[in-house]
Every structure is written in C-alpha cells, then in structure tokens.
Amino acid sequence: MRFLSSKHSLLAGSLLLLTTLFTSSCKKDDPVVVTPKTITDIVGTSPDFTLLKAAVVRAGLADALKTGSLTVFAPNDAAFKASGFADVAAINAVPVALLTSILQYHVLGSKVPASAIPTAANTPQQTLLATNGRVFITKDANGVSVNGKKVITADVAADNGVIHVINGVLMPPAGSVVDLVTTSPSAPSFTLLTQAVLRAGLATSLASTTGVTIFAPTDAAFAAESITAATINSLTPAQLTRILQYHIVPATVFSTNLTDGQSAPTLLTGATLKVGVSATGVTVTGTGNITGTTTRASKVITPNILTTTGVVHVIDRLLLPPA
DSSP: OHHHHHHHHHHHHHHHHHHHHHHHHTOTTSOOOOOOOOHHHHHHHOGGGHHHHHHHHHHTOTTGGGSSOEEEEEEOHHHHHHTTOOSHHHHHTSOHHHHHHHHHTTEESSOOOGGGSOSSSOEEEEBSOSSSOEEEEEEETTEEEETTEEEEEEEEEETTEEEEEESSOOOOOOSOHHHHHHHSTTGGGGHHHHHHHHHHTOHHHHHHOOSEEEEEEOHHHHHHTTOOHHHHHHSOHHHHHHHHHTTEESSOOOGGGOOTTOEEEOSSTTOEEEEEEETTEEEEEOGGGEETTEEOOEEEEEEEEEOSSEEEEEESSOOOOOO
16 A cells, blocks of 8 residues: 555656646747748858858848848859859959849749749739839749749748749840840850841841840851851842841740740741750751751850840851741
8 A cells, every 4th residue: 555655646746747847838928939031031041042142141132031022033052153153252243233133133022922923924023123124934834934044943931922943043134135236245246146237227126126036146156157247248138137037036935935846937927947945955947057958956055135125045056047
C-alpha cells in the first residue's frame, strides 16, 4: 500500500507540473514572435538575390518594397549575369536614376499570382515606372513569360505581395525601333542596316509604326551574304524596301511567342519566314536563304529588345526574300 501511495503521489505531481506548464504557456499576455517576410526581407536573405539586393539598396527602394500589395518579377543572380551585370561592382556602376527606373519596371502595383494571369499572348500590364512602363505578359502551355523573359519560379509568397523569379533583366524601352538601330550605343553594328533604311526612305514610317517585330541584321549579317555599302548604294529604294519589309513582322512577337516550324508573315505581301525553336535558341530562315539542299538560317543572337514601337531581335544573317 505504501508503494501504491508513493506511485500515486508521483503521478499526481507529474500531472500537476504538466498542467502548470501548459497553463503558463497559454497566457494571453505572452508575446507571439512573427518573423517578417516582406518582399524586401525575401530579397535580402535569399542567396539567389545578392545582385538584386545590391540594386535595391543602391536605388533606395528597400522601404518601398516592404509595403503595399505588389508583384515583383525578380531576376536572380544568374539572370543579372546573363544580362551583363557580372557582380555588385557592375550594379554600383549604374547611375541611381537609371537603376531606379529599371527596378520600377519589374514591379506591378498589385498582387498578381500566376493563377490570375490570363492565358494569352502579350497581355499589357503597367508597372511602377510611369513613362514607357508597360510590360507584356504571356501565359501558355510553356508557362509564363514577361517581355520574353521566362518565369522560372512562380508565386513566392510575401506578406505584401508575390515574387515571380525570372531568367533575365527587363530593360525599359528607351526609344523607337529606328532609334535603337540608328542612335543606340550598339549602332555601329547596324551601319549597313541604317544605310539601307535611309536609302529606302523608311525611317519616318518605321519610327511611327507601332506593334512590329524587326529581325535586325548586323553588319556581319550583311557581310555573310556578301552585301557591302557599295551594294546597298547600287540597289534602288524599291529593291531595298522589299528586302527590309521581309525583315518585319506586323505584330509584337517575343521569342517566347514563337514555335518551332511556325511560318511568320512579314510586311512583304505573301512572303513568310520559317521559324526554328530549339534548346539552343531561335532561328529564322528566308525563302531566298534556301538553295537546293542548302539552308542558311539566321540565328537570333540578341532576342527581345523592347522599344516604344515594337520588338527587335538581332540576327547574324540577312533574310533574303523569294525571287
């Protein structure tokens, strides 16, 4: 009996201790620790966003990304490097005003999860960048893309919105298609294309025509078909117009809107381009680039350059129209 009494006392004491601990742990005045998880917090702590974090800090946007209800298309470190920003030093070399506009161009002023994006090509959405701040979002069987940059991780939840991780940096359009070709820092690569546009008398119409896609051949692309400045001067404006129209698709088409084997209509009446899409990139082929069993396809070497009037894809070989 003494043994049972001691056993009962021990059990009773244990129950009393557990009850006391449970009761004390459930007091209403105990603080509840909640770890913040704003967009800024996620960017600041993720090892994949070190360059984006550096950009946000340099632009002074850390506080802005803590509040409101936002959607951020967030380039990871690999995306920044693929877009030419090798490290933090490269980020810090960008003027603050330009960096701010670039970052604002990645942010929508409302929460838009992937499920709320319509299944369609190039749905326009206004970003926080006031001037020329529209992006174009595509959702199809291949996923979601914005201005041709693919969403590689969707719906990273934050307290004040959502993050979609993308594989490239979105650059705001700085001018028209003609501006890009004739006056951009890369213009020396387009001296022959510029000469052809001016001789054909198309500069004014191209500058004012919106919603087009241009496959823009570099000087090396002209050289690949043995076309020089002298050759261009020997052609009539009508001949040059025919060639140039064959490089223009009358629609806004990012690389993610293209499919393998697609026939893309051009401004040259009745003439199409053959599109190739593979793991290595995008190619386009003109009818005149096919001779017998030999096909000289043009490779897109720089895709998805958005301008205020359309999209430019830089190619490495001139597209030759049908005879």
